[in-house]
Amino acid sequence: MTVARFWRKIPQRYNLIGTKCETCQTVFFPPRTLCPDCRRDGKIVDHHCGGKGTVVTFTVVRTASDQFSNLTPYVLAIIELDEGCRLTSQVICEPQEIFIGMKVKSVFRVITEDGPSGIIHYGTKFVPV
Amino acid sequence: MRDVAVIGVGCTQFGERWDTSFRELFVEAGTLAIEDAGIGGESIDALYVGNMSAGRFVEQEHIGALIADYAGLTRAGHVPATRVEAACASGGLAFRQAVLAVASGMEDIVVAAGVEKMTDAGDSTDVLAAAADREWEGFAGATFPGLYAMIATDYMHRYPLTREQLAMVAVKNHFHGSMNPLAQFQNEIRIDTVLRSTLVADPLRLFDCSPVSDGSAAVVVAPLERAREFCDTPVTVIGTAQASDTIALHDRRDISTLDASVAAGNRVFERARIERRDIDLVEVHDCFTIAEICAVEDLGFLKKGEAGRFYEEGQAYIGGELPVNTSGGLKACGHPVGATGIKQVYEVVTQLRGEAGRRQVDGAEIGMTQNVGGSGATVVCHLFRRT
Numbered sequence: 001m002t003v004a005r006f007w008r009k010i011p012q013r014y015n016l017i018g019t020k021c022e023t024c025q026t027v028f029f030p031p032r033t034l035c036p037d038c039r040r041d042g043k044i045v046d047h048h049c050g051g052k053g054t055v056v057t058f059t060v061v062r063t064a065s066d067q068f069s070n071l072t073p074y075v076l077a078i079i080e081l082d083e084g085c086r087l088t089s090q091v092i093c094e095p096q097e098i099f100i101g102m103k104v105k106s107v108f109r110v111i112t113e114d115g116p117s118g119i120i121h122y123g124t125k126f127v128p129v
Numbered sequence: 130m131r132d133v134a135v136i137g138v139g140c141t142q143f144g145e146r147w148d149t150s151f152r153e154l155f156v157e158a159g160t161l162a163i164e165d166a167g168i169g170g171e172s173i174d175a176l177y178v179g180n181m182s183a184g185r186f187v188e189q190e191h192i193g194a195l196i197a198d199y200a201g202l203t204r205a206g207h208v209p210a211t212r213v214e215a216a217c218a219s220g221g222l223a224f225r226q227a228v229l230a231v232a233s234g235m236e237d238i239v240v241a242a243g244v245e246k247m248t249d250a251g252d253s254t255d256v257l258a259a260a261a262d263r264e265w266e267g268f269a270g271a272t273f274p275g276l277y278a279m280i281a282t283d284y285m286h287r288y289p290l291t292r293e294q295l296a297m298v299a300v301k302n303h304f305h306g307s308m309n310p311l312a313q314f315q316n317e318i319r320i321d322t323v324l325r326s327t328l329v330a331d332p333l334r335l336f337d338c339s340p341v342s343d344g345s346a347a348v349v350v351a352p353l354e355r356a357r358e359f360c361d362t363p364v365t366v367i368g369t370a371q372a373s374d375t376i377a378l379h380d381r382r383d384i385s386t387l388d389a390s391v392a393a394g395n396r397v398f399e400r401a402r403i404e405r406r407d408i409d410l411v412e413v414h415d416c417f418t419i420a421e422i423c424a425v426e427d428l429g430f431l432k433k434g435e436a437g438r439f440y441e442e443g444q445a446y447i448g449g450e451l452p453v454n455t456s457g458g459l460k461a462c463g464h465p466v467g468a469t470g471i472k473q474v475y476e477v478v479t480q481l482r483g484e485a486g487r488r489q490v491d492g493a494e495i496g497m498t499q500n501v502g503g504s505g506a507t508v509v510c511h512l513f514r515r516t
């Protein structure tokens with residue numbers, strides 16, 4: 001991922017800044033700039049998600065792309081935040097610990113590195129509460 | 130709108146074609162389809178080619194022109210050639226574009242093709258991950274098998290499906306593939322083969338996953354009223370439908386129901402005015418075993434949660450209640466991504482003509498294809514009837 005592409009989404013990736021449609025009160029993370037229900041009648045503002053959520057489904061990735069291969073096996077999950085929106089993230093725990101319904105909270109972690117001399121991509125992972 | 134028929138089909142050997150280049154694969158399939166239709170290049174009005182990622186797999190874009198050029202369609206006719214992309218559904222979409230072009234009356238004889246050359250790429254896992262949401266799935270470390278694995282986890286949590294029943298999808302597809310001379314894998318496997326293979330993304334193992342493949346397929350479509358000029362056994366396209374859903378799996382209404390599959394399935398049956406029970410065979414998108422389980426349910430052949438028992442009873446085999454993936458599916462026939470949707474059409478047409486050899490479904494009259502892009506963001510369905 002190029003520097004600009006990563007830098008552009010730093011608030012969202014570091015601090016779970018999503019968006020909210022003030023018309024229908026729906027919170028979006030990953031953020032959307034158009035509400036899929038209200039469309040042009042929606043009013044979108046930034047919204048800071050609290051970072052608490054629940055595991056909806058999960059897997060343990062054992063074969064990854066080159067960029068993530070040094071992390072395998074890692075737990076990947078879809079997490080529903082308390083605000084009602086869902087996102088895909090890694091959960092830092094042992095493969096046998098993860099379960100559907102597990103309560104988790106967000107933490108700030110290294111996600112990947114662009115090679116030994118490239119930029120380090122930080123972002124959000126989750127840990128069991 | 131005019132009725133449209135398939136008047137010619139061609140498909141290459143699928144597999145690791147180390148000695149064959151991207152363009153050679155297409156020329157091989159295109160030539161077979163045109164010879165089968167008994168037409169010359171000068172009769173072709175347009176060409177649509179499904180291709181997911183030549184840019185990443187072989188560092189080549191501008192695929193429409195490349196293929197028109199090497200198929201010899203640029204000198205005389207300057208035939209318009211358009212690349213169509215919807216990840217793994219690229220082939221199905223290319224076919225739909227060809228059908229719409231003929232149905233509308235804009236064109237008469239149109240070639241729909243699909244091609245992918247995957248074995249020249251280094252990190253194919255990363256290329257395939259581009260079918261999902263790079264920014265919010267890929268960035269977090271989601272692989273393509275990982276996404277379908279999360280569908281499987283959700284499905285098995287909510288519905289009765291054992292790990293053995295899931296493996297039966299791959300066992301059945303390898304059995305069908307053993308009767309398909311074009312299939313990448315023509316060996317039979319056992320449930321144990323699946324259960325003892327390497328874990329890729331829990332609960333999916335290597336034998337739950339379709340392989341990395343090279344291959345190409347092509348078909349020729351024409352107005353039904355002219356079909357018999359070219360072909361004794363035209364097959365009519367009685368329905369075409371396509372539907373979209375969120376690019377990311379986490380944004381879906383239901384993790385283990387592909388709503389786009391439900392929508393495309395409902396639309397195509399409504400338009401063709403036939404029932405599910407009229408279907409003699411279906412080619413579905415089994416990129417992973419769990420995808421086939423979801424497909425037969427989401428298309429309305431079974432209720433949610435019934436597939437496990439259905440597969441255990443062997444009802445998806447040739448000779449069963451609903452033969453699924455007689456070609457061997459993506460699992461055994463292979464999955465050269467952009468070619469898969471066209472190969473599905475090739476298989477159904479071959480079956481409806483009664484030319485499928487050892488894997489022939491007796492008396493097949495109506496067949497269906499379902500081609501999925503990504504983890505379910507695009508689904509395209511077609512229905513076919515023997516003419």
Ligand SMILES: [Zn+2]
Pocket residue numbers: 021022023024025026035036037038039042043
């Ligand atoms: Zn809204």
